[in-house]
Amino acid sequence: MEAFLFILFGAIAVGASIMVVTRKHPLASALHLILAMAAVAALFVLRDAHFLAAVQMIVYAGAVVVLFVFVIMLINVPEDRLPVERITLFRFAAVIAAGFLVVEGALVAGRFGMPGGHVAGGGTLEAVGRALFTDYLLAFEITSVLLLAAVIGAITLAKKKI
Amino acid sequence: MTGPLFDLAVVLIRIGVVFSFCMGLVMVFVWAERKGAAYIQDRRGPNRASILGWTAWGMFHPLADAIKFLFKEDFVPDNAHRAYYVIAPMFVIAPVILSVAVIPFGPDVSIFGRRVMLQIADLNMGFLYVLAVSGMTVYGIVLGGWASGSKYPLLGGLRSAAQMLSYEVSMGLSLVGIFMVFESVRLSHIVLEQGELLFGVIPKWGVFVQPIGFILFLTAQYAEANRTPFDLPEGDSELVGGYHTEYGSFKFSMFMMGEYLHMVVSSVIVATLFFGGWQFPYLHDTGFLFPGGFSVSLPEIVVLLMRCGSIFVKSLFFTWMYVWVRWTIPRFRYDQVMRLGWKVLLPLSLANVFVTGLVLLLLER
Amino acid sequence: MTVGIKKAARPRKMSFPEGVYLVEIAKALWLTMSHLLRNIVRQEGIRTIEYPEVRREMPPRFRGLHRLMKREDGTPRCTACFCCPTACPAKCITIVAGESPDPRVEKFPVRFDIDMLRCVFCGLCVEACPLDAIRMDTGWFTPPDDSREKLVFTIEMLLEKRG
Numbered sequence: 001m002e003a004f005l006f007i008l009f010g011a012i013a014v015g016a017s018i019m020v021v022t023r024k025h026p027l028a029s030a031l032h033l034i035l036a037m038a039a040v041a042a043l044f045v046l047r048d049a050h051f052l053a054a055v056q057m058i059v060y061a062g063a064v065v066v067l068f069v070f071v072i073m074l075i076n077v078p079e080d081r082l083p084v085e086r087i088t089l090f091r092f093a094a095v096i097a098a099g100f101l102v103v104e105g106a107l108v109a110g111r112f113g114m115p116g117g118h119v120a121g122g123g124t125l126e127a128v129g130r131a132l133f134t135d136y137l138l139a140f141e142i143t144s145v146l147l148l149a150a151v152i153g154a155i156t157l158a159k160k161k162i
Numbered sequence: 163m164t165g166p167l168f169d170l171a172v173v174l175i176r177i178g179v180v181f182s183f184c185m186g187l188v189m190v191f192v193w194a195e196r197k198g199a200a201y202i203q204d205r206r207g208p209n210r211a212s213i214l215g216w217t218a219w220g221m222f223h224p225l226a227d228a229i230k231f232l233f234k235e236d237f238v239p240d241n242a243h244r245a246y247y248v249i250a251p252m253f254v255i256a257p258v259i260l261s262v263a264v265i266p267f268g269p270d271v272s273i274f275g276r277r278v279m280l281q282i283a284d285l286n287m288g289f290l291y292v293l294a295v296s297g298m299t300v301y302g303i304v305l306g307g308w309a310s311g312s313k314y315p316l317l318g319g320l321r322s323a324a325q326m327l328s329y330e331v332s333m334g335l336s337l338v339g340i341f342m343v344f345e346s347v348r349l350s351h352i353v354l355e356q357g358e359l360l361f362g363v364i365p366k367w368g369v370f371v372q373p374i375g376f377i378l379f380l381t382a383q384y385a386e387a388n389r390t391p392f393d394l395p396e397g398d399s400e401l402v403g404g405y406h407t408e409y410g411s412f413k414f415s416m417f418m419m420g421e422y423l424h425m426v427v428s429s430v431i432v433a434t435l436f437f438g439g440w441q442f443p444y445l446h447d448t449g450f451l452f453p454g455g456f457s458v459s460l461p462e463i464v465v466l467l468m469r470c471g472s473i474f475v476k477s478l479f480f481t482w483m484y485v486w487v488r489w490t491i492p493r494f495r496y497d498q499v500m501r502l503g504w505k506v507l508l509p510l511s512l513a514n515v516f517v518t519g520l521v522l523l524l525l526e527r
Numbered sequence: 528m529t530v531g532i533k534k535a536a537r538p539r540k541m542s543f544p545e546g547v548y549l550v551e552i553a554k555a556l557w558l559t560m561s562h563l564l565r566n567i568v569r570q571e572g573i574r575t576i577e578y579p580e581v582r583r584e585m586p587p588r589f590r591g592l593h594r595l596m597k598r599e600d601g602t603p604r605c606t607a608c609f610c611c612p613t614a615c616p617a618k619c620i621t622i623v624a625g626e627s628p629d630p631r632v633e634k635f636p637v638r639f640d641i642d643m644l645r646c647v648f649c650g651l652c653v654e655a656c657p658l659d660a661i662r663m664d665t666g667w668f669t670p671p672d673d674s675r676e677k678l679v680f681t682i683e684m685l686l687e688k689r690g
Contacts, residue, residue, distance in 0.1 A: 027308055031246070034301065041294075054290035058334070062297025063327060069304055070323040073316060124286050125347055201566040202559045206575045377549070490559045491552060 013039035234411035241311030254302030254420030288347040300326040310408035318404030322395035328503035333382035335511035339518040353439035368436035429480030594688035604660035611652035619645035639682040
């Protein structure tokens with residue numbers, strides 16, 4: 001059952017991702033991106049990472065893509081003026097090569113074993129919270145400072161006079 | 163009667179009951195909206211549709227509307243992006259129905275010696291699931307706005323995207339206080355905790371421990387449901403009909419249903435998080451136990467019914483609140499909505515989190 | 528000519544409790560709720576007139592649809608004197624006169640049509656009539672209909688109407 005669901009959602013994720021890069025209209029791409037995000041969230045649920053799944057949906061599908069959609073709609077390029085890119089043989093080959101690279105990387109990583117990222121209690125909210133605020137507190141704080149810097153940078157860029 | 167068949171039956175019955183409860187409430191809600199609006203404005207409201215001469219105070223009007231919508235021509239404008247145009251109403255309605263799954267409608271009961279939860283799914287991530295799923299409703303509106311291939315719906319969809327995004331932040335943050343106080347995001351656990359008493363007198367309901375959180379959450383919910391004072395995506399005075407200008411027949415009716423369903427679900431959520439869910443004040447498993455030591459014992463079935471009735475009445479009140487507020491407060495200007503969201507609600511909800519944490523820390527000492 | 532600056536009144540700045548909205552919203556909610564409760568308890572307080580069943584009491588001088596008066600013997604009082612079509616600013620009255628069988632009366636209207644779609648309900652025909660044969664006291668508006676022909680009222684229809 002789990003294997004079946006994994007294959008199902010994995011296929012949806014891959015299929016939707018392909019659609020993201022091949023659709024002509026950017027909004028259609030964005031919508032397929034949501035589908036891909038949701039499928040990945042489902043994969044997280046299958047691995048018992050409930051918190052990660054919820055965050056994936058809230059942050060990526062619920063907020064980031066809304067921003068994309070917002071910008072796309074705000075610019076609203078007419079259909080006939082959309083740029084057209086063709087799939088050339090070179091690009092096709094590049095994608096295949098990239099796929100091989102990923103598989104190879106996975107094999108190499110599997111040989112050496114994954115770095116010890118295992119959290120006691122799996123991906124529940126309690127376990128993730130405990131890990132974030134004890135073992136990985138420094139990384140967590142540094143990330144928040146990084147985000148703060150990004151926010152301040154955005155404001156300075158957007159507004160000449162504060 | 164045990165085994166997987168029993169489990170399956172329980173699951174199906176729970177889904178059926180909860181779904182029809184919400185759908186039924188939508189019908190009543192539409193009626194209450196029209197009749198309530200009329201009475202608030204000193205009018206009479208719907209009173210014509212009748213079955214065999216019985217008008218039931220205009221209760222048949224939503225039914226008549228539904229029948230009318232079903233039999234109208236299913237029209238797709240020339241400029242529309244057909245597939246997305248058809249998907250959009252479904253996008254509005256589906257996430258809302260999904261989010262009912264985690265709401266507990268009563269305590270655990272034992273049927274044939276088995277414990278049965280009166281909740282479709284008691285998820286570990288609890289309310290985060292509701293946040294994750296209800297974040298999807300915005301796409302229905304945005305998609306509908308864009309796929310209509312017309313200017314007004316596009317503007318409505320744009321507004322909706324910006325508004326939902328702004329208020330989702332403070333909606334999530336305003337609940338952090340509740341999660342801190344009850345030490346869980348699991349809704350069943352939050353409701354259980356609310357059965358306790360605060361200082362031995364008042365019930366420990368969310369609204370008493372998190373009054374500011376309650377007001378912030380309620381405001382954010384109104385904005386999320388695109389409801390007056392925040393109904394700018396629809397904005398009939400400037401955008402004709404907003405995102406559903408180009409929609410007709412049953413697709414429009416699905417938008418309507420989605421909107422009302424959203425409000426019903428969010429009222430149930432408010433009742434669950436801030437008003438004790440199925441908890442009835444001073445009611446324990448065996449009967450009433452008042453603070454003064456005075457007690458009344460009640461049979462188990464009465465207690466259960468009172469508890470299920472309790473969440474029903476609370477949800478009804480908050481759905482009514484939506485109607486009430488709609489006919490009281492006029493629509494905000496767009497910049498006012500944005501200012502309220504980012505400059506008032508967001509800082510307040512952050513301050514609320516901080517103060518809650520401080521108080522909890524001091525109480526622990 | 529000097530151009531002056533006129534100070535327009537700005538909205539008064541809200542005081543702090545007003546700016547918080549909550550108190551004001553609570554007041555407003557109370558107001559709407561009081562209306563609602565009052566209207567549920569006392570239905571008579573609602574001013575709406577439920578039209579087809581209940582009709583508004585028309586003022587005595589209200590000019591509604593026309594009617595033609597009859598003599599005691601049932602013949603129309605009108606003598607086809609053409610005063611009303613002459614007075615009519617909308618030219619909506621058509622009269623065809625015929626010789627009356629009654630020796631005391633010279634003429635009577637064979638046709639007396641009023642085109643209700645053209646009529647402006649000015650009441651000048653009533654003023655002009657020397658015999659008080661046409662009145663506008665039926666208290667009805669022009670009824671809706673699905674063809675123009677049906678809204679040209681004939682003499683039979685006009686004689687049937689009651690004041």
